[in-house]
Amino acid sequence: MTRIDPTSFRDINPGERLLMGPGPSDVPARVLQALAAPCIGHLDPYFLATMNETQQLLRHLFQTGNALTMPVSATGSAGMEACFVNLVECGDEVVVAVNGVFGTRMCDIVTRIGGKLIRVDGEWGRAIDPAAVEKAVKSCTPKVVAVVHAETSTGACTPLEEISRIAHAAGALFLVDCVTSLGGMDVPIDALAVDAAYSGTQKCISCPPGLSPVTFSPEAIKALERRKHPVVSWYLDLGMVRDYWGNERKYHHTAPVNMVYAIREALRIIAEEGLETRFARHRLNHRALVAGIEAMGLAMLVPEKERLPMLNAVRIPEGVNDARVRKALLTDFAIEIGGGLGQFAGKVWRVGLMGHSCRRKNVFLFLAALETVLKAEGFKARPGAIEAATAVYAAAG
Numbered sequence: 001m002t003r004i005d006p007t008s009f010r011d012i013n014p015g016e017r018l019l020m021g022p023g024p025s026d027v028p029a030r031v032l033q034a035l036a037a038p039c040i041g042h043l044d045p046y047f048l049a050t051m052n053e054t055q056q057l058l059r060h061l062f063q064t065g066n067a068l069t070m071p072v073s074a075t076g077s078a079g080m081e082a083c084f085v086n087l088v089e090c091g092d093e094v095v096v097a098v099n100g101v102f103g104t105r106m107c108d109i110v111t112r113i114g115g116k117l118i119r120v121d122g123e124w125g126r127a128i129d130p131a132a133v134e135k136a137v138k139s140c141t142p143k144v145v146a147v148v149h150a151e152t153s154t155g156a157c158t159p160l161e162e163i164s165r166i167a168h169a170a171g172a173l174f175l176v177d178c179v180t181s182l183g184g185m186d187v188p189i190d191a192l193a194v195d196a197a198y199s200g201t202q203k204c205i206s207c208p209p210g211l212s213p214v215t216f217s218p219e220a221i222k223a224l225e226r227r228k229h230p231v232v233s234w235y236l237d238l239g240m241v242r243d244y245w246g247n248e249r250k251y252h253h254t255a256p257v258n259m260v261y262a263i264r265e266a267l268r269i270i271a272e273e274g275l276e277t278r279f280a281r282h283r284l285n286h287r288a289l290v291a292g293i294e295a296m297g298l299a300m301l302v303p304e305k306e307r308l309p310m311l312n313a314v315r316i317p318e319g320v321n322d323a324r325v326r327k328a329l330l331t332d333f334a335i336e337i338g339g340g341l342g343q344f345a346g347k348v349w350r351v352g353l354m355g356h357s358c359r360r361k362n363v364f365l366f367l368a369a370l371e372t373v374l375k376a377e378g379f380k381a382r383p384g385a386i387e388a389a390t391a392v393y394a395a396a397g
Protein backbone atom coordinates (compact mmCIF):
# COMPACT_ATOMS: atom_id res chain seq x y z
CA MET A 1 0.00 0.00 0.00
CA THR A 2 1.41 3.39 -0.91
CA ARG A 3 1.48 5.95 1.85
CA ILE A 4 0.47 9.55 1.45
CA ASP A 5 1.16 12.41 3.80
CA PRO A 6 -2.24 13.86 4.77
CA THR A 7 -0.61 17.03 6.06
CA SER A 8 0.44 17.86 2.51
CA PHE A 9 -3.23 18.47 1.66
CA ARG A 10 -4.38 21.83 2.88
CA ASP A 11 -7.90 22.83 3.97
CA ILE A 12 -10.26 23.71 1.14
CA ASN A 13 -10.17 27.47 0.91
CA PRO A 14 -10.70 28.74 -2.62
CA GLY A 15 -11.13 32.34 -1.49
CA GLU A 16 -13.85 34.63 -2.80
CA ARG A 17 -14.80 34.93 -6.42
CA LEU A 18 -17.36 36.93 -8.27
CA LEU A 19 -18.97 34.42 -10.63
CA MET A 20 -19.98 36.25 -13.80
CA GLY A 21 -19.52 33.40 -16.23
CA PRO A 22 -21.96 30.93 -17.78
CA GLY A 23 -22.45 29.17 -14.42
CA PRO A 24 -22.11 28.42 -11.62
CA SER A 25 -23.32 31.78 -10.34
CA ASP A 26 -22.70 33.21 -6.88
CA VAL A 27 -24.39 31.22 -4.13
CA PRO A 28 -26.09 33.24 -1.36
CA ALA A 29 -24.84 32.58 2.18
CA ARG A 30 -28.28 31.30 3.17
CA VAL A 31 -27.99 28.51 0.59
CA LEU A 32 -24.50 27.54 1.78
CA GLN A 33 -25.83 27.46 5.33
CA ALA A 34 -28.66 25.15 4.32
CA LEU A 35 -26.14 22.90 2.60
CA ALA A 36 -24.24 22.58 5.89
CA ALA A 37 -27.29 21.49 7.94
CA PRO A 38 -27.07 17.99 9.45
CA CYS A 39 -27.41 15.18 6.97
CA ILE A 40 -30.35 12.99 7.96
CA GLY A 41 -31.90 9.84 6.53
CA HIS A 42 -33.58 10.27 3.18
CA LEU A 43 -36.72 8.57 4.52
CA ASP A 44 -36.71 10.61 7.74
CA PRO A 45 -40.09 12.37 8.15
CA TYR A 46 -38.29 15.73 8.25
CA PHE A 47 -36.66 15.04 4.90
CA LEU A 48 -39.89 13.75 3.35
CA ALA A 49 -41.53 17.06 4.26
CA THR A 50 -38.53 18.90 2.80
CA MET A 51 -38.96 17.00 -0.46
CA ASN A 52 -42.64 17.97 -0.63
CA GLU A 53 -41.87 21.63 0.01
CA THR A 54 -39.13 21.57 -2.62
CA GLN A 55 -41.61 20.26 -5.17
CA GLN A 56 -44.13 22.97 -4.22
CA LEU A 57 -41.50 25.68 -4.61
CA LEU A 58 -40.37 24.20 -7.93
CA ARG A 59 -43.94 24.21 -9.30
CA HIS A 60 -44.13 27.89 -8.38
CA LEU A 61 -40.92 28.66 -10.29
CA PHE A 62 -41.94 26.57 -13.33
CA GLN A 63 -45.45 28.11 -13.07
CA THR A 64 -47.01 24.69 -13.42
CA GLY A 65 -49.51 22.40 -11.80
CA ASN A 66 -47.62 19.32 -13.07
CA ALA A 67 -47.56 16.61 -10.39
CA LEU A 68 -44.33 15.20 -11.79
CA THR A 69 -42.06 18.12 -10.88
CA MET A 70 -38.88 17.37 -8.96
CA PRO A 71 -35.11 17.71 -9.08
CA VAL A 72 -33.26 14.86 -10.80
CA SER A 73 -30.22 13.92 -8.68
CA ALA A 74 -27.51 15.14 -11.04
CA THR A 75 -26.62 18.24 -13.07
CA GLY A 76 -28.54 19.84 -15.94
CA SER A 77 -27.24 17.42 -18.56
CA ALA A 78 -28.85 14.57 -16.60
CA GLY A 79 -32.15 16.45 -16.76
CA MET A 80 -31.67 16.71 -20.52
CA GLU A 81 -30.95 13.00 -20.76
CA ALA A 82 -33.88 12.16 -18.45
CA CYS A 83 -36.34 14.00 -20.69
CA PHE A 84 -35.14 12.29 -23.86
CA VAL A 85 -34.68 8.74 -22.54
CA ASN A 86 -38.15 8.76 -21.01
CA LEU A 87 -39.99 10.17 -24.03
CA VAL A 88 -38.03 8.77 -26.96
CA GLU A 89 -37.88 5.11 -27.94
CA CYS A 90 -35.76 3.49 -30.59
CA GLY A 91 -37.08 4.56 -34.00
CA ASP A 92 -39.14 7.54 -32.76
CA GLU A 93 -38.78 10.68 -34.86
CA VAL A 94 -37.49 13.70 -32.96
CA VAL A 95 -37.08 17.24 -34.26
CA VAL A 96 -34.28 19.14 -32.52
CA ALA A 97 -33.59 22.81 -33.20
CA VAL A 98 -29.87 23.61 -32.93
CA ASN A 99 -28.32 27.05 -32.54
CA GLY A 100 -25.46 26.25 -30.19
CA VAL A 101 -23.68 23.72 -28.01
CA PHE A 102 -26.69 22.58 -26.01
CA GLY A 103 -28.93 21.88 -29.00
CA THR A 104 -26.02 19.86 -30.37
CA ARG A 105 -25.89 17.89 -27.10
CA MET A 106 -29.61 17.10 -27.44
CA CYS A 107 -28.92 15.62 -30.91
CA ASP A 108 -26.14 13.45 -29.49
CA ILE A 109 -28.51 12.04 -26.88
CA VAL A 110 -31.34 11.38 -29.36
CA THR A 111 -28.94 9.49 -31.63
CA ARG A 112 -27.45 7.46 -28.77
CA ILE A 113 -30.89 6.19 -27.73
CA GLY A 114 -31.74 5.21 -31.30
CA GLY A 115 -34.18 8.01 -32.03
CA LYS A 116 -34.55 9.19 -35.61
CA LEU A 117 -33.12 12.70 -35.53
CA ILE A 118 -34.51 15.48 -37.70
CA ARG A 119 -32.16 18.33 -37.08
CA VAL A 120 -33.03 22.00 -37.70
CA ASP A 121 -29.84 24.02 -37.87
CA GLY A 122 -30.12 27.71 -37.06
CA GLU A 123 -27.36 30.28 -37.06
CA TRP A 124 -25.33 30.32 -33.83
CA GLY A 125 -25.91 33.57 -31.96
CA ARG A 126 -29.45 33.95 -33.33
CA ALA A 127 -32.89 32.75 -32.22
CA ILE A 128 -34.35 29.69 -33.92
CA ASP A 129 -36.67 30.56 -36.82
CA PRO A 130 -40.06 28.90 -36.14
CA ALA A 131 -40.66 28.55 -39.91
CA ALA A 132 -37.63 26.25 -40.17
CA VAL A 133 -39.00 24.12 -37.33
CA GLU A 134 -42.40 24.00 -39.02
CA LYS A 135 -40.83 22.81 -42.27
CA ALA A 136 -38.98 20.01 -40.44
CA VAL A 137 -42.05 19.01 -38.44
CA LYS A 138 -44.07 18.70 -41.66
CA SER A 139 -41.43 16.44 -43.21
CA CYS A 140 -41.98 13.70 -40.61
CA THR A 141 -44.22 12.43 -37.80
CA PRO A 142 -42.35 13.68 -34.77
CA LYS A 143 -43.01 12.31 -31.32
CA VAL A 144 -41.03 15.15 -29.75
CA VAL A 145 -40.01 18.66 -30.82
CA ALA A 146 -37.13 19.98 -28.72
CA VAL A 147 -35.60 23.42 -28.37
CA VAL A 148 -33.19 25.25 -26.07
CA HIS A 149 -34.88 28.35 -24.65
CA ALA A 150 -31.67 30.08 -23.55
CA GLU A 151 -28.55 29.02 -25.50
CA THR A 152 -25.83 29.60 -22.94
CA SER A 153 -23.12 29.05 -25.54
CA THR A 154 -24.13 32.19 -27.47
CA GLY A 155 -26.55 34.26 -25.37
CA ALA A 156 -29.44 33.88 -27.83
CA CYS A 157 -33.04 33.51 -26.66
CA THR A 158 -35.56 31.52 -28.72
CA PRO A 159 -39.19 32.50 -28.02
CA LEU A 160 -41.28 29.43 -27.27
CA GLU A 161 -44.91 30.33 -28.13
CA GLU A 162 -44.78 29.72 -31.87
CA ILE A 163 -42.69 26.54 -31.70
CA SER A 164 -45.03 25.15 -29.04
CA ARG A 165 -47.99 25.74 -31.37
CA ILE A 166 -46.15 24.03 -34.24
CA ALA A 167 -45.24 21.01 -32.09
CA HIS A 168 -48.77 20.52 -30.80
CA ALA A 169 -50.35 21.01 -34.23
CA ALA A 170 -48.24 18.04 -35.33
CA GLY A 171 -49.34 16.00 -32.32
CA ALA A 172 -45.82 16.04 -30.86
CA LEU A 173 -44.67 16.61 -27.32
CA PHE A 174 -42.87 19.92 -26.73
CA LEU A 175 -39.55 19.54 -24.87
CA VAL A 176 -37.67 22.61 -23.61
CA ASP A 177 -34.20 23.19 -22.14
CA CYS A 178 -34.61 26.02 -19.64
CA VAL A 179 -31.36 25.43 -17.74
CA THR A 180 -30.21 29.03 -18.07
CA SER A 181 -33.57 30.79 -18.37
CA LEU A 182 -35.37 29.36 -15.33
CA GLY A 183 -35.13 31.77 -12.40
CA GLY A 184 -33.96 34.67 -14.56
CA MET A 185 -36.80 35.11 -17.01
CA ASP A 186 -40.38 34.02 -17.50
CA VAL A 187 -40.72 30.27 -18.23
CA PRO A 188 -44.45 29.65 -17.72
CA ILE A 189 -44.58 25.91 -18.41
CA ASP A 190 -48.38 25.52 -18.41
CA ALA A 191 -49.16 28.73 -20.31
CA LEU A 192 -46.61 27.73 -22.98
CA ALA A 193 -47.97 24.15 -23.12
CA VAL A 194 -44.50 22.71 -22.53
CA ASP A 195 -44.68 18.92 -22.02
CA ALA A 196 -41.22 18.31 -20.62
CA ALA A 197 -38.64 20.74 -19.34
CA TYR A 198 -35.42 20.56 -17.40
CA SER A 199 -33.18 23.09 -15.72
CA GLY A 200 -30.10 23.23 -13.51
CA THR A 201 -29.34 24.61 -10.09
CA GLN A 202 -26.20 26.62 -10.80
CA LYS A 203 -27.44 29.15 -13.32
CA CYS A 204 -30.21 31.60 -12.35
CA ILE A 205 -31.33 29.56 -9.32
CA SER A 206 -27.95 30.34 -7.69
CA CYS A 207 -27.46 27.05 -5.90
CA PRO A 208 -24.32 24.91 -6.35
CA PRO A 209 -24.37 22.51 -9.32
CA GLY A 210 -25.75 19.06 -8.57
CA LEU A 211 -29.49 18.92 -9.25
CA SER A 212 -31.65 19.24 -12.33
CA PRO A 213 -35.26 20.37 -11.82
CA VAL A 214 -37.54 18.54 -14.25
CA THR A 215 -41.26 18.82 -14.97
CA PHE A 216 -43.51 16.52 -17.06
CA SER A 217 -47.03 17.39 -18.23
CA PRO A 218 -49.89 14.84 -17.97
CA GLU A 219 -49.44 14.24 -21.73
CA ALA A 220 -45.74 13.46 -21.25
CA ILE A 221 -46.63 11.05 -18.46
CA LYS A 222 -49.11 9.32 -20.76
CA ALA A 223 -46.35 8.91 -23.36
CA LEU A 224 -44.11 7.49 -20.64
CA GLU A 225 -46.81 5.01 -19.60
CA ARG A 226 -47.52 3.99 -23.19
CA ARG A 227 -43.89 3.04 -23.92
CA LYS A 228 -43.33 -0.28 -25.66
CA HIS A 229 -39.94 -0.88 -24.05
CA PRO A 230 -38.48 -0.04 -20.63
CA VAL A 231 -36.53 3.23 -20.37
CA VAL A 232 -32.93 2.45 -21.36
CA SER A 233 -31.51 4.27 -18.33
CA TRP A 234 -32.22 2.70 -14.95
CA TYR A 235 -31.17 5.75 -12.92
CA LEU A 236 -33.14 8.27 -14.98
CA ASP A 237 -36.32 6.19 -15.41
CA LEU A 238 -38.87 8.75 -14.24
CA GLY A 239 -41.48 6.03 -13.82
CA MET A 240 -39.45 4.79 -10.86
CA VAL A 241 -38.10 8.17 -9.75
CA ARG A 242 -41.72 9.36 -9.65
CA ASP A 243 -42.62 6.64 -7.12
CA TYR A 244 -39.74 7.85 -4.94
CA TRP A 245 -40.69 11.54 -5.07
CA GLY A 246 -44.44 10.74 -5.04
CA ASN A 247 -46.63 9.52 -2.18
CA GLU A 248 -45.29 5.96 -2.22
CA ARG A 249 -41.74 7.05 -1.30
CA LYS A 250 -40.58 3.81 -2.79
CA TYR A 251 -36.81 3.59 -2.48
CA HIS A 252 -35.09 4.10 -5.81
CA HIS A 253 -31.85 5.91 -5.00
CA THR A 254 -30.71 8.02 -2.09
CA ALA A 255 -31.59 11.65 -2.74
CA PRO A 256 -28.61 13.99 -2.20
CA VAL A 257 -30.11 15.19 1.07
CA ASN A 258 -28.03 18.34 1.58
CA MET A 259 -28.40 19.43 -2.04
CA VAL A 260 -32.16 19.24 -1.59
CA TYR A 261 -31.85 21.52 1.46
CA ALA A 262 -29.83 23.87 -0.70
CA ILE A 263 -32.25 24.06 -3.61
CA ARG A 264 -35.17 24.44 -1.23
CA GLU A 265 -33.45 27.48 0.29
CA ALA A 266 -32.55 28.91 -3.13
CA LEU A 267 -36.17 28.48 -4.24
CA ARG A 268 -37.42 30.08 -1.03
CA ILE A 269 -35.22 33.11 -1.74
CA ILE A 270 -36.69 33.29 -5.26
CA ALA A 271 -40.25 33.12 -3.88
CA GLU A 272 -39.43 35.88 -1.36
CA GLU A 273 -38.16 38.17 -4.11
CA GLY A 274 -41.11 37.38 -6.37
CA LEU A 275 -40.83 36.16 -9.94
CA GLU A 276 -41.79 39.45 -11.61
CA THR A 277 -39.30 41.45 -9.52
CA ARG A 278 -36.57 38.93 -10.19
CA PHE A 279 -37.10 38.92 -13.96
CA ALA A 280 -37.21 42.75 -14.03
CA ARG A 281 -33.92 42.82 -12.07
CA HIS A 282 -32.30 40.60 -14.68
CA ARG A 283 -33.55 42.78 -17.54
CA LEU A 284 -32.39 46.01 -15.92
CA ASN A 285 -28.88 44.86 -15.02
CA HIS A 286 -28.52 43.39 -18.50
CA ARG A 287 -29.47 46.70 -20.11
CA ALA A 288 -26.99 48.57 -17.91
CA LEU A 289 -24.21 46.10 -18.71
CA VAL A 290 -24.85 46.32 -22.45
CA ALA A 291 -24.93 50.13 -22.29
CA GLY A 292 -21.52 50.08 -20.59
CA ILE A 293 -20.05 47.53 -23.00
CA GLU A 294 -21.23 49.45 -26.06
CA ALA A 295 -20.10 52.79 -24.61
CA MET A 296 -16.60 51.30 -24.39
CA GLY A 297 -16.70 50.61 -28.10
CA LEU A 298 -17.24 46.86 -27.81
CA ALA A 299 -20.01 44.99 -29.61
CA MET A 300 -22.53 42.38 -28.53
CA LEU A 301 -22.74 39.12 -30.50
CA VAL A 302 -26.52 38.70 -30.51
CA PRO A 303 -28.92 41.23 -32.10
CA GLU A 304 -30.74 43.28 -29.46
CA LYS A 305 -34.17 41.67 -29.72
CA GLU A 306 -32.77 38.13 -29.43
CA ARG A 307 -30.53 38.67 -26.39
CA LEU A 308 -30.80 36.84 -23.12
CA PRO A 309 -30.65 39.03 -20.02
CA MET A 310 -28.56 36.56 -18.03
CA LEU A 311 -25.88 35.63 -20.58
CA ASN A 312 -24.13 38.38 -22.48
CA ALA A 313 -21.81 37.42 -25.33
CA VAL A 314 -19.38 40.25 -26.06
CA ARG A 315 -17.23 40.24 -29.20
CA ILE A 316 -13.53 40.24 -28.37
CA PRO A 317 -11.97 43.22 -30.12
CA GLU A 318 -9.32 42.65 -32.79
CA GLY A 319 -5.84 42.15 -31.36
CA VAL A 320 -6.98 41.49 -27.79
CA ASN A 321 -5.90 38.20 -26.23
CA ASP A 322 -8.89 36.26 -24.92
CA ALA A 323 -7.14 34.05 -22.38
CA ARG A 324 -4.95 36.85 -20.98
CA VAL A 325 -7.94 39.11 -20.35
CA ARG A 326 -9.89 36.39 -18.57
CA LYS A 327 -6.85 35.45 -16.52
CA ALA A 328 -6.27 39.07 -15.49
CA LEU A 329 -9.93 39.47 -14.51
CA LEU A 330 -9.61 36.37 -12.32
CA THR A 331 -6.22 37.05 -10.72
CA ASP A 332 -6.45 40.84 -10.34
CA PHE A 333 -10.18 41.21 -9.65
CA ALA A 334 -11.35 37.68 -8.67
CA ILE A 335 -13.98 37.93 -11.42
CA GLU A 336 -14.78 34.83 -13.46
CA ILE A 337 -16.26 35.22 -16.92
CA GLY A 338 -16.57 32.58 -19.64
CA GLY A 339 -14.82 32.15 -22.97
CA GLY A 340 -16.52 31.30 -26.24
CA LEU A 341 -17.50 27.75 -27.21
CA GLY A 342 -17.33 25.96 -30.55
CA GLN A 343 -17.17 28.41 -33.44
CA PHE A 344 -16.99 31.31 -30.98
CA ALA A 345 -13.93 30.05 -29.06
CA GLY A 346 -11.52 32.97 -28.80
CA LYS A 347 -14.13 35.23 -30.46
CA VAL A 348 -16.45 36.17 -27.59
CA TRP A 349 -16.56 36.51 -23.84
CA ARG A 350 -19.61 35.21 -22.06
CA VAL A 351 -20.57 37.48 -19.19
CA GLY A 352 -23.19 36.04 -16.88
CA LEU A 353 -25.68 38.03 -14.86
CA MET A 354 -27.35 35.04 -13.27
CA GLY A 355 -29.45 34.99 -10.12
CA HIS A 356 -27.48 36.23 -7.11
CA SER A 357 -24.63 37.47 -9.34
CA CYS A 358 -27.04 39.73 -11.21
CA ARG A 359 -26.57 42.93 -9.22
CA ARG A 360 -25.91 46.58 -9.92
CA LYS A 361 -22.65 46.64 -7.98
CA ASN A 362 -21.37 43.70 -10.03
CA VAL A 363 -22.22 45.45 -13.29
CA PHE A 364 -20.12 48.45 -12.21
CA LEU A 365 -17.29 46.33 -10.85
CA PHE A 366 -17.11 44.30 -14.05
CA LEU A 367 -17.17 47.33 -16.36
CA ALA A 368 -14.41 49.04 -14.37
CA ALA A 369 -12.32 45.86 -14.21
CA LEU A 370 -12.70 45.12 -17.92
CA GLU A 371 -11.74 48.69 -18.83
CA THR A 372 -8.61 48.42 -16.68
CA VAL A 373 -7.60 45.04 -18.08
CA LEU A 374 -8.23 46.12 -21.69
CA LYS A 375 -6.04 49.18 -21.14
CA ALA A 376 -3.19 46.93 -19.98
CA GLU A 377 -3.75 44.89 -23.17
CA GLY A 378 -3.20 48.02 -25.23
CA PHE A 379 -6.86 48.37 -26.23
CA LYS A 380 -8.14 51.89 -25.73
CA ALA A 381 -11.71 51.58 -24.57
CA ARG A 382 -13.80 54.69 -25.19
CA PRO A 383 -14.56 56.50 -21.93
CA GLY A 384 -18.05 56.62 -20.47
CA ALA A 385 -18.96 52.99 -19.63
CA ILE A 386 -19.83 53.72 -16.01
CA GLU A 387 -21.80 56.82 -17.01
CA ALA A 388 -23.76 54.85 -19.62
CA ALA A 389 -24.68 52.16 -17.10
CA THR A 390 -25.57 54.81 -14.53
CA ALA A 391 -27.89 56.47 -17.04
CA VAL A 392 -29.78 53.18 -17.54
CA TYR A 393 -30.35 52.83 -13.80
CA ALA A 394 -31.32 56.50 -13.45
CA ALA A 395 -33.88 56.24 -16.26
CA ALA A 396 -35.39 53.16 -14.59
CA GLY A 397 -35.92 55.23 -11.41
Ligand SMILES: *Cc1c(COP(=O)(O)O)cnc(C)c1O
Binding pocket: 023, 075, 076, 077, 078, 080, 102, 148, 150, 151, 152, 153, 177, 178, 179, 180, 200, 209
Ligand atom coordinates in the same frame (compact mmCIF):
# COMPACT_ATOMS: atom_id res chain seq x y z
C1 LIG B 1 -25.43 24.48 -18.34
C2 LIG B 1 -26.38 24.00 -19.35
C3 LIG B 1 -26.67 22.65 -19.54
C4 LIG B 1 -25.93 21.53 -18.85
O1 LIG B 1 -25.99 21.60 -17.49
P1 LIG B 1 -24.82 20.96 -16.59
O2 LIG B 1 -25.27 21.34 -15.23
O3 LIG B 1 -23.55 21.58 -17.02
O4 LIG B 1 -24.85 19.49 -16.80
C5 LIG B 1 -27.64 22.31 -20.48
N1 LIG B 1 -28.27 23.24 -21.20
C6 LIG B 1 -27.99 24.56 -21.08
C7 LIG B 1 -28.72 25.55 -21.92
C8 LIG B 1 -27.04 24.97 -20.15
O5 LIG B 1 -26.76 26.27 -20.02
